[in-house]
Amino acid sequence: MIRVLASCIGKYKLDSLLAPFFVVLEVVMEVLIPFLMADLIDNGITVGDMAYIEKLGLILILCALLSLGFGALSGFFSARASAGFSKNLRKRIYDQIQAFSFANIDKFSTPGLITRMTTDVNNVQQAFTMIIRVAVRSPIMLVLALVCSVRLNGALSLVFLAALPILGVGLYFIMTGAHPYFTKLFKAYDHLNTVVQENLRAIRVVKSFVREDHETEKFHGTSGEIYDFATHAEKLLVLNNPLMMFVVYGSMLAISWFGARFIVAGTMTTGELVSMITYTMQILMSLMMLSMIFVMIVMARASAIRISEVLTEVPELANPASPLETVADGSVRFENVSFAYAGKGHPYCLKNIDLTIPSGSTVGILGSTGSSKSTLVQLIPRLYDATEGRVLVGGRDVRDYDMEVLRDSVAMVLQNNELFSGTIKENLRWGDKDAADAELVEACVLAEADGFIRSFPEGYDTHIEQGGANVSGGQKQRLCIARALLKKPKILILDDSTHAVDTATDAKIRASLRRCLPETTKIVIAQRVASVEQSDFIIVLEDGEIVAAGDHDTLMKTSEAYRETALSQKKGDDFDAAETR
């Protein structure tokens, strides 16, 4: 894991090494200053040697300036190193996601990937900055200050022998004691999010049932939970500060007492006493910082693991060695295809599919939710690879094609489709980035989108908000269809992509597709018999198997399942279907 992440440092390696290097130099200077100061007080001020004071004073000023310089340099390099590291890290994850197949994306889930690229990268970056600066600084400071204090006065530095364990043990108990509360706190935050999200989604239900007070009470419960866990956790955590003060003051008292005795006895000087007090602060602060870094690294570890999972994931699909660059026609064949999302040995969601679709035909696919309709068509543009058997497009195995060539020929309108922020034109040009305005309009006319686009004040230049939030569901689906049409595909797949479009418009779209794209193979997944009954043939899927195939008339005669569905939808249980007959 560390090797994977470390490789992201890339060209910022020099910065990453110089940063801790200058930190070390800075620490050396900082520890040196009190040491020299003791000398200055004892051999300059106490004895009254002005020349010595001036000499050491100059050296000390030089030390301070050097320390400033080193500190600034380490700050400079560490800023470059950590910003560069996180830049590379983001890029690596992003590139990796671009190379992912659908199966890889399924594995991590969309929110999972987003968290990794935002929060997790942030955590790891902060830990990285800490490591190249503070994680180097604190232990070295601790050791050097200890060494200097022992050299100043070995006997007096025994005070640290008592102080350090007290502080260390105290910090340990605080951190371990607070940890479980923080875990609970994060859960409580999730809970709060759920309550708010459900409330927002169901606000119409809340208002209809006049449950505003009930909801507020429910919310008060979770906000109370957060209050409880947060106060528990933080009350422990804020003990850090008084504990530190307690140990510092205790050490000061001990040093004052023993120091006074040593000085009176003549085994120590006043200057040494002053410097010892400075070292006390340096040593104890270092330990405190060290404990904080430790916690930070532990926290970042979970993020680092999640990121390296993405980086080490092998993209499932790869181009063949010498890929085919053209697709002959829009014919599709499934040869004994079986498919399991998790791979061989896992439950199959497609079983022994044999299917031939001639180029230019219109095929309807019917089946209830969970019958694997979408899975079936996703094998055609090779969004997944068949687990067994093979899928052929234009007479060749899909695995022989260059993926880009294949996917350019197979346009698919996904069930849950997305538009991107930008103008309508920009969104449409995803299909063909060189398309002329006239072509855009043509595609939109076919997809029944031209009318509503023109009703917008800015027409085709209307800005679409993220996720297409400012157009209705049906408008979004029609835009998505137009976008797919612009690819001028050999095969067009509509995966239940008109369910938010009213039935009449839906029928119009299907009619114009049939009329204007005779060459293109059209595969339509639908819930309503009416949407597919005019297809050249219809496939009925059930639990991943083809239970019936044929044209409408044949199926009405041969397939009981189809007949029942068709009749129940038609016999007046579905007014919408009746409308479009």
Added chain:
Amino acid sequence: MPPKRADISAAAMKEKPDMATVKRLLRYVFAGGYGPRLGFVVICIIMTVVASVVSSLFIRVLIDDYIVPLTRAADPDFSGLIRMLCVVGAVYLGGVLAGLIYNRMMVTISQGILQQIRDDLFAHMQTLPIRYFDSNSHGDMMSYFTNDTDTLRQFISQSLPQLFMSCLTIIMVFCAMIYMSPLLTAVVVVILALMLLVTAKVGGLSGRYFFRQQRSLADLNGYIEEMVHGQRVVKVFCHEEEATAEFAEKNETLYKNATTANILGNILMPIIGNIGNLQYVLLAVVGGALALKGAGGLTLGIIASFLQLSKSITNPVAQISHQASFIVMALAGAKRVFRLMDEESEEDHGYVTLVRGREENGTFTEEKDGAWYWKHPHHDGTLTYAPLAGDVRMFDVDFGYTPEKTVLHDVTLYAYPGQKVAFVGATGAGKTTITNLINRFYDIEDGKIRYDGININKIRKPDLRRSLGIVLQETNLFSGTVADNIRYGRLDATDEEVVAAAKLANADGFISRLPEGYNTVISGNGEELSQGQRQLIAIARAAVADPPVMILDEATSSIDTHTESIVQRGMDQLMKGRTVFVIAHRLSTVMNSDVIMVLENGRIIERGSHEDLIRAKKTYYRLYTGASELE
């Protein structure tokens, strides 16, 4: 394990902090009944600062009053020192205890304020009109409760006490210095001025870049979110290269801003620290020289004390510059939070309420289990009671979601108690809009809506809505048990009533088959249940409320005919004996209605029973016979 530093939300980055926000935030802090406790915190902070200043001053006493005389004494007596150490020890202990107390108190205070803010926010959000929820994204609204309030935590529990403590320390240290040696204090003042100058310059610059960094981070994260959400589309369209190019550009911008911001931020600390070191050295040299000349009564102890004091003045300066960015962030968050609190609540000038009772011989007595009545106070102080019947009429209603565009024109309709009214028409014809007006999710522009003869504007909204049941096409459930979800319709419903409602809705069958029956816990989006089962629960939820008027939005049909027919039967049961407005998709529903309203572009173009409309041979007839398409 310290809590994560709150990430500022992208939306908050656009806010400019101002004094009004500061004032309002402080009002929250001081008005929440925390006044006495805050006063105590202030005392505790003063005590900790005193202890820390004493610890520096003690060095002078130690050296000048004890060590130096003791070294000269022939027979050193340490009892005086012991007493002194005891006194100082007591002050230290007081400081530590005060620190302990105020830190812990600040935790309860800050978390208490945060909870108060969250609760107020949520309670206020519940009062906002539907229109507000239509026009604001859920993600954005959620961050009010997490990111935005969390930035306040840092501000209240850390920044505020730190600021106070730092200022106090600077003042006290300064006084102590002047008391000991005005001459050496002059040296400190010069250096301190230099330090403040540099801090202000570099700190200000770094603050500006820090904001730029946060803004480009928010921009990049927004882009990542959008692209990863649309990743499958990116794949299908082979759009990887373009997506990568734009990403690289944003990533580079972030890199540049982050580097500049962090270089400035990183060098601020060494600069302050080492100016402190310079000051330390200068004090020793100047102090030494002065002591040699015997000027200003400088002793070794004073110099040593000064050295220590100069350290305790550097830290607060660093602290203040460190807290500045948190304060700005917190104010941005607070501004957003207050903006939501300032959103106007749904207006409700209604005064007619719903009560239960009995009417006998013209006198009305309110009773817990009586029938429902409208209680109507009049201008002359009299009260009239009218039974809740479920008679809904609309007269010449016009409505538009925005003032520029009217979507409903001249809608007039009657529904007598117990009648079923079906709305038929293409998407966007205005079917849902009409139902949204009846329960006053939106208010009409022109015309009148009367419920049992009362203008609905006169009915208190909660009472109006309580008298209307609703089953939406999109089923929204809440995390909790199945029984909890059904009981949402009427919170005091008994278990028997819940089961009875489920039976009525045809839902009892599948619920009993669930592993834990009615106590099965489901998540909000109800992933464990099928769409049909969720609808059944929603129907049961409406059934347990048992309102006289129902608004139903039928689901469009799906291939799963089995569940569909179960849902259908549940709906039919629910409709019995009630006034029903149904947005119909099924021919059977339409045919069983008493009145059918055919809508087109926000107008009712045809109305009547199925037979009437068939006889009329107009739009409905053409739809029915399939001769025409809805458009």
